[in-house]
Amino acid sequence: MSRLIIDAAKDKIFFMIIDNDNIYSITHENSKSNYEKLTMLISDFLKSKNLALSKILEIYVNKGPGSFAGIRNALSTVKAIHLVKKVDYYCFSLNDFEGENEVKYENIPNLCKKFKVKKNLINPIYMS
Numbered sequence: 001m002s003r004l005i006i007d008a009a010k011d012k013i014f015f016m017i018i019d020n021d022n023i024y025s026i027t028h029e030n031s032k033s034n035y036e037k038l039t040m041l042i043s044d045f046l047k048s049k050n051l052a053l054s055k056i057l058e059i060y061v062n063k064g065p066g067s068f069a070g071i072r073n074a075l076s077t078v079k080a081i082h083l084v085k086k087v088d089y090y091c092f093s094l095n096d097f098e099g100e101n102e103v104k105y106e107n108i109p110n111l112c113k114k115f116k117v118k119k120n121l122i123n124p125i126y127m128s
Contacts, residue, residue: 001056004046004104008038008074009066016105023106024049035073042077056087060108063091064125071124079109082120090117093125 005016013034016025026045028034034041046053061078064071079088090112097111098101112119 002055003058003109004042004056004077004105005060005108006074007062007070007105008035008070009025009062009064010070013070013074014044014105015036017046017049018106018109019049020047023058025105030067030070032069035069038073038077039080053081053085053087054092056085058109059087059089060112061089061091062068063093063123065095066126068126071126075124079122088119090119091122091124092117094126102115 002017002019005018007014007063008098011030013028013030013112014025016023028041038058043053059078060071061074062071063075072101075091081087082089092112094103096117103111
């Protein structure tokens with residue numbers, strides 16, 4: 001089973017798939033048109049790696065701080081996937097991992113477990 005990481009809080013929309021020993025990532029322009037087609041971008045990325053959404057075990061999404069529009073759209077998309085496909089998700093903030101030296105995206109699933117980030121809980125942190 002695979003894990004999907006989504007970060008739309010920054011200046012780029014970032015996706016990473018962790019599939020057993022393989023790691024794939026892609027970035028997209030952080031724009032209104034890309035927010036509107038976030039589900040299509042995720043679907044295209046999964047298809048490009050011969051994966052189906054049904055093979056995703058967990059989704060990790062950055063809840064901020066960062067772009068209001070990016071966070072809102074990413075969280076809405078993840079919540080919809082959870083409701084339709086019953087995929088568990090974790091909403092993390094890089095601030096959750098204080099004390100860690102360099103936080104790499106591929107370590108997010110382990111860090112969420114280590115720092116006891118709650119499953120299926122949304123609590124966004126928007127920048128004002």
